Amino acid sequence: MRRLFNFRDSGRLIIGTISILTAACVSAAEAATDAPKVANSMLQGIDWVVLGIFFMLVIGIGLMASRSAGKNTSEFFLGGRGMPWWLLGVSMVACTFSCDTPNLVTGMCRMGGVVSNWGWWAFLITGMVTVFIYAGLWRRSKVMTDLEFYELRYSGKPAAFLRCFRSLYLGVFFNCLIMGTVTLAAIKIGAVIFGLDPLPSVIFASVGVVLYATLGGIKGCIWADFFQYSIAMFGAIYAAYIACQQPEVGGLTNLLKHPDVVGKLSWMPDFSNWLAWVPLLLIPVVVQWWAVWYPGAEPGGGGYIAQRMLAAKNEKNAIGATLFFNFMHYAIRPWPWIIVGLASIICYPQLADIKAQFPGISPAYLAHDIAYPVMISKLGPGFLGLVVASLVAAYMSTIGTHLNWGSSYAVNDFYKRFLKPNASEKELVMVGRLCTVLLMIIASTMALTFLESANQAFEILLLSGAGTGAIYILRWFWWRINAWTEIIAMIAATIVAFWIVLGLKTDGTIKFYVDSSAVSDRVLAIESPEMARTLSFQRAEMQPAIDKQKALLSKKVDAWKKANKESQAARDQARAAYDTLNVQIGQMEKNNSVLSLITDSAALINIANFKARLESDLLERENAKLAKANSKLAPDAKVALKTKAFSSIAAIIKGKTIYVYDTEIISLKFPVQLLICVFFVTIAWLGATFLSPGTNKATLRNFYRTCHPGGPGWRRVVEEAKADGENIDEKNLVSDWKMPIQILCIMLGCFAIYSSLFCIGNIIYGKTVGAIIMAVVAIASTVGLFFCFDKIGTED
DSSP: OTTTTOTTOHHHHHHHHHHHHHHHHHHHHHHHTTSTTTOOOOOOHHHHHHHHHHHHHHHHHHHHHHHHHTSOHHHHHHGGGOBOHHHHHHHHHHHHOOTHHHHHHHHHHHHHOGGGGHHHHTTHHHHHHIIIIIHHHHHHHOOSSTTTHHHHHSOHHHHHHHHHHHHHIIIIIIHHHHHHHHHHHHHHHIIIIIOOOHHHHHHHHHHHHHHHHHHHHHHHHHHHHHHHHHHHHHHHHHHHHHHHTSTTTOSHHHHHHOHHHHTTOOSSOOTTOHHHHIIIIIHIIIIIHHHBOOTTSOTTOOHHHHHHHHTBSSHHHHHHHHHHHHHIIIIISHHHHHHHHHHHHHHOSSHHHHHHHOTTSOGGGOSGGGHHHHHHTTSOTTHHHHHHHHHHHHHHHHHHHHHHHHHHIIIIIIIIIIIOTTOOHHHHHHHHHHHHHHHHHHHHHHHHHTOOOHHHHHHHHHHHTBTOHHHHHHTTTOTTOOHHHHHHHHHHHHHHHHIIIIIIHHHHHHHHHTTSGGGGGGEEEEEOHHHHHHHHHHHHHHHHHHHHHHHHHHHHHHHHHHHHTTOHHHHHHHHHHHHHHHHHHHHHHHHTSHHHHOOOHHHHHHHHHHHHHHHHHHHHHHHHHHHHTTOOOOHHHHHHHHHHHHHTEEEEEETTEEEEEEGGGGGGHHHHHHHHHHHHHHHHHHHHHHHSOOOOHHHHHHHHHHHOOOSGGGHHHHHHHHHTTOOOOTTOTTTSOOHHHHHHHHHHHHHHHHHHHHHHHHHHHTOHHHHHHHHHHHHHHHHHHHHHHHHHOOOO
16 A cells, blocks of 8 residues: 555556546446437537546646655645645635536526525625634644644543544535535536436546545645636636527627516515515525535634635735635626526526437436536537536536545544554555545445435535534634534534424425414415314325325436436436326325315405415516516516416415415525524523533633634633733733724625625626726725725734
């Protein structure tokens, strides 16, 4: 094993690399050619040349970085702590520029319009908090990973347990779930562009990144990120340009005037309808950013963002890297993806349109997020290869970072800390490389089995960390937070998340608020205990038959996959069988819905009047919205809206009452689930904090002496140390706390980046005045930001 990683023998290494790549490519090619008539690759010779050059350059970067990466764990996981801000900033933004992110944004734009991007735009606040508060603190800690922080900040066996458990939970399970969603996007791209089945798509996508991440460590990942981000950004912009040139679209101007797109252009919600702006804007901005742990946007920093900050030359470079990352991530990148998403609405209004043109896509993967790879398939030879290379680059940059980050947890916080404390540096590097390969296998397995869409994974990740975010903020500034606080929060968050996802589900969550006064104008309550009891009995009788058909539907997917390798006729026959059964299930569910089972004449009259009122309100809102956009509602659009008003009715039974409701109130489902999680988890960890013994004095004093966070939350520790003859606050940061001016910097940073984002949006929309106003706000905020930051300074 040691000889395998002897990098002086470069010839053997290069030959081995080529052998692995060749074997993987042959395997994928053989899998792809099993059904040449079913789904042929859209790539031509020039496209393959572009992809080949790209892979050679990326692997070359890994080989070059391998010379220093194998020296020790500091080099392998932190690049020797000597990385500059600009390189780290590009690496951060490249990591978050994954091939599943364009899919996610496209799906959001298709279903909820541009405004739905506030679900992730709100995390800018978290990013700015990291820049101006936590970047410096992390760099001062000088830990190898953010999990090593636990035994710097907390004490005893609880701290050790926390570090051990989270090294496996975050480094393996959670990390592989993230990589699985990214790999799922690669599978969808492989199906559309290459005509590949899922398994060969995973092989093609993962071999290159595993090689350079294994060989070059974090330094290889960071330099590869720099190269890959340039390609990825160019590919995204060019894909947006080509999307606007499609005959169905007819240019950017026509895109923005198309009736199917006009209603989805606004990046701010309809403030006349609280059901639109509360879940889309208020909850993300007021609650989500601080309450939720999400990779890349952790409250208090953490994860691979902390890893990059720890790799910086000094505190100033750590701050500069995170600031540059947030600007590029939120202000520059979104618009190319948004344009492609909007154009896809015109080219493929329904999923059925995508299915008709791409029959080789598995029924399990047919969702709105697949519209992005479908749109880029329209590119011409050469450029298609370049844009596909950009998506491969986006995939590799994200996976490479997560592989190195996850293996750093497994090696530094589990293997070295608990299994073999005396392991040599070379052995630890070797274990890190083996873990890198293992993590990729686990992530690929997740992508090939149960994951189905980017939106699905996004909600799972948010809920599983809900309620814990405040801890990661407070643990730096309040001495009372201890290891038990985080342990109980993890347990509570897991229990509550499983209860919501598997127990409450959608209907159970709606029952929480369907009878509240907040939604009373969108709900019709029918008080009838006998009818409620009868309908509940009827639904319970029919449900087993529906469940049986759903189980059969999953077998139809497997049958389709098998038929897809046989012939086009077999594939089409299997797809028809799947579609037929899917329609039957839909009809069965509709027939078994509460609304369909209501037969009482008086209730039906009330429901009809309720429908008419909702239809009238809906038409009035849409007319007002389109009037602001200087557009008129066409007659066919009115018919569509009437249909929407009719189809947006649903009903649910709660106790002895039947509630008929406008399905628009379902938009409150996730915010309510989030608030439930935050409430119960916060109660749990607050109780644990006050009931459990605190961290011992020696650990608290050492932590403060190392990181000196300052603030009133540490006054007691500082004063007790002073009474014992120890001065742990030499900079007097308890009294001279920089937090007020840091908060001002956070606000100015948010203004600068959000106004830059909307300035670009106004330019694209052709709104010159709005663009100028946003540009002035951005410039003024930036000037004020640097003026205020000079007053904070750094400790370099």
